Amino acid sequence: MFPHSQLQLHLHLYYYIYDIFSSLFFSVQLAQYIRFLLEYTGEEYVEKIYKFGPAPDYDTSQWFKEKFTHGLDFPNLPYYIDGDIKLTQSVAILKHVARKHNLLGDNEAEVARAEMLEYEAMDMLMIFGNITYSPNFEKEKDNFITEKMEPKLAQHSQFLGGSDWFLGSKVSYVDFILYEAFYGFYLLSPSSFDKFENLKKFMERVEGLEPIKKYIESDRYIKYPIVSPTAYFGGK
Numbered sequence: 001m002f003p004h005s006q007l008q009l010h011l012h013l014y015y016y017i018y019d020i021f022s023s024l025f026f027s028v029q030l031a032q033y034i035r036f037l038l039e040y041t042g043e044e045y046v047e048k049i050y051k052f053g054p055a056p057d058y059d060t061s062q063w064f065k066e067k068f069t070h071g072l073d074f075p076n077l078p079y080y081i082d083g084d085i086k087l088t089q090s091v092a093i094l095k096h097v098a099r100k101h102n103l104l105g106d107n108e109a110e111v112a113r114a115e116m117l118e119y120e121a122m123d124m125l126m127i128f129g130n131i132t133y134s135p136n137f138e139k140e141k142d143n144f145i146t147e148k149m150e151p152k153l154a155q156h157s158q159f160l161g162g163s164d165w166f167l168g169s170k171v172s173y174v175d176f177i178l179y180e181a182f183y184g185f186y187l188l189s190p191s192s193f194d195k196f197e198n199l200k201k202f203m204e205r206v207e208g209l210e211p212i213k214k215y216i217e218s219d220r221y222i223k224y225p226i227v228s229p230t231a232y233f234g235g236k
């Protein structure tokens with residue numbers, strides 16, 4: 001679909017190994033939309049996953065011993081290195097890749113709407129994090145679904161209407177962040193999506209994009225877990 005570049009990406013993640021099971025730290029979600037966009041645009045990239053040890057210590061030294069050695073201005077995970085361009089902040093990374101492929105929106109109005117949606121998606125990821133890491137998860141879950149999650153889904157469903165993509169007829173970077181936000185919500189309460197058929201169809205549309213389909217079928221794809229094993233949902 002797009003010409004391959006010589007991009008060398010270092011998408012760094014914590015990796016947690018526990019007996020024969022394995023799961024990934026929080027940045028699975030923050031890195032997932034970057035992976036989807038890289039796959040969609042056909043960029044070649046190298047992914048590095050940092051391991052961290054089993055409970056009770058959850059040793060993170062593999063990352064922390066080299067955190068300040070990569071010449072990153074704001075060292076964090078995930079990070080991205082493409083020649084002289086060294087970035088952290090997952091959305092900045094995503095938009096850097098999107099910019100190269102004209103996936104930021106085609107005019108001023110589209111770019112503005114995309115950025116509004118970008119923050120909406122990040123807000124959804126944030127509230128998902130708040131609930132999944134809450135020690136009162138079981139008690140708060142039902143209320144979260146009806147009072148916070150479903151109203152957000154309703155707004156997005158209305159915004160999307162009958163369009164294929166959130167900016168209309170063309171895929172943009174923001175579709176991949178929104179997909180990731182919806183994915184977490186879907187795992188939490190699949191039946192909530194019965195009321196928002198167009199969002200379900202949107203997710204299927206993303207998964208059906210040829211490069212994404214191939215990626216999902218590959219052994220590189222991380223379907224689950226999506227947050228850290230210390231979370232009360234989505235991490236174990």
Ligand SMILES: N[C@@H](CCC(=O)N[C@@H](CS)C(=O)NCC(=O)O)C(=O)O
Nearest residue numbers: 026027030075076077078089090091
């Ligand atoms: N806003 C940042 C958040 C990055 C972040 O919080 N990274 C977490 C993992 S998800 C971390 O543990 N970073 C490693 C560190 O603090 O050194 C982004 O979107 O990239």
